Amino acid sequence: MNSSSVHNSQIPTEYESKHSKWIRKMLHAYWVVVIVHFLIQVGCYLFLKYDRALPDFIVNVLFWPTAISMVCILLASYVDRRFPSCSFTTMSVASTVIAWTIIHVNYDIRIMLAICLLPIFASVLFFNSKRVWFVFSLQMAGYALLLFDPAYRAYLNSFDMVSIPVFLILATYVAQIIVTSGVEVLEDLQQSMEAKQELIVRNAIIAKQSKTDGLTNLYNQSSFKDFYEKAIEYANSGMSLHLALIDIDNFKLINDTYGHRVGDIILEKVSRIIQESITASDIAARYGGEEFALLMLEQSFEQAYNLVEQIRQKISLMGHFELEGAAITVSIGLKGYNLNLSKDKLFEEVDACLYAAKRTGKNKTVTSLIPA
Structure with missing residues (x-):
């Protein structure tokens, strides 16, 4: 595959028509993420040892993270309906805010960092390299903003400071490979379909020529x-x-x-x-x-x-x-x-x-x- 195809990574038109459908599916998935996170936090507080006071837990663990996430999803849904051309950007920003909000609330759970991969791999659905790297830049921005929180920064050691950006880069690189491979598959599929259509047309012409008289266009x-x-x-x-x-x-x-x-x-x-x-x-x-x-x-x-x-x-x-x-x-x-x-x-x-x-x-x- 030539470099221009990989660089542009533009999905065929018929796949672009599903843009809004994929946006809606991802926004539904984020609703599930927010609701599950809320329920898990309540369950942990009720059944596990939780070192936060009830008012602090309600305000800082349940209310604000959930409210911010819900506002982001609602805003992204509104933009998708009214301004479809901006829906991917809005969804990506919303998903980044949701991911890093959840990470901030649970920064002591290292595995929770994996949730920032969700926006990156969601961008793969659109088979566009520029979109993948745009979402990566949003994740790096979310990580950088979170470093301004002294509590979060104090929790990280020197290895964490380096490994998190590397982790994001590697994840984005894998996503880019998926996009490139997907585009190649789609191009091969499109070429195969065009070749099949051309063959059908050619066979139809040959069949007609075999049945009709070339001069009069009547049957032979x-x-x-x-x-x-x-x-x-x-x-x-x-x-x-x-x-x-x-x-x-x-x-x-x-x-x-x-x-x-x-x-x-x-x-x-x-x-x-x-x-x-x-x-x-x-x-x-x-x-x-x-x-x-x-x-x-x-x-x-x-x-x-x-x-x-x-x-x-x-x-x-x-x-x-x-x-x-x-x-x-x-x-x-x-x-x-x-x-x-x-x-x-x-x-x-x-x-x-x-x-x-x-x-x-x-x-x-x-x-x-x-x-x-």
């Missing part, structure tokens, strides 16, 4: 055959199905006269008209050269006939700049499926209808039900 012949098989299964269960074959008239002459590039443009235009005319339940494909296949589901024969006629008429009425303003026509074969037909027989009969349309003048739709 292979995909049409798969849909045709499935459509026959549906038709056998009672769904209506009609098959149409659409062929551009005199397409070879267009290619020979104007070139294959113009021929491609004509194919694109015809496919666009087909796409714009069919319903969401219909399936259109480029079946070969200048031939298109159309499966129409959930329609009556009259609806299917009207649809393909609409396509034929739209195409015949459209002039083409590429053909010097001339129009083109298409011939169409159409037939509905019934249980007496196999899928191959249906295709053969529709193809025969298409041939009949070509042979009897072109620019027409021929079916087995409506005379040519």
Whole structure:
């Protein structure tokens, strides 16, 4: 990992969105710390030998430390609601005051010093190096302020004076290692997710390309055959199905006269008209050269006939700049499926209808039900 990533240690945006949630969780944890400390002090006074007089105990051990801690938590909660951008700073200051207040009350219990680690390790949740070292500076400030108390200073020996700052530095260093490792894990996770998303998109593109014709953006012949098989299964269960074959008239002459590039443009235009005319339940494909296949589901024969006629008429009425303003026509074969037909027989009969349309003048739709 490069130095700039470690230096900035900025967590990804989706984790920043949980900022306020973590702040609230930590403030709830400090409520627990304050309440537990209060109860432990009362229990110690009642059941253990305690060398403080009752008024001194109530005022200096229970009231003031608890009141200061509660005010800090309430203030941090208010800032989190009203000024979210300042919530981390306020929470860190509040937690530092709470930690060193408890340490001050219990300075004769050496293990109590560990409570100042809570703000440091809470800062790890935000995966930001600057925040970790900011909280460390607050702990050092709390320690320095506590040294102004003669009773606390008198309790410390020379080793304590040095070991406490070293203890804080080492704890912060460990927290920094956790942050750095966490950022690396998050970056690896983000890269993995991006790679996975890219792979999904690429596979989707490949899957689409394998199913569609690159020129017309309709389904290709292979995909049409798969849909045709499935459509026959549906038709056998009672769904209506009609098959149409659409062929551009005199397409070879267009290619020979104007070139294959113009021929491609004509194919694109015809496919666009087909796409714009069919319903969401219909399936259109480029079946070969200048031939298109159309499966129409959930329609009556009259609806299917009207649809393909609409396509034929739209195409015949459209002039083409590429053909010097001339129009083109298409011939169409159409037939509905019934249980007496196999899928191959249906295709053969529709193809025969298409041939009949070509042979009897072109620019027409021929079916087995409506005379040519």
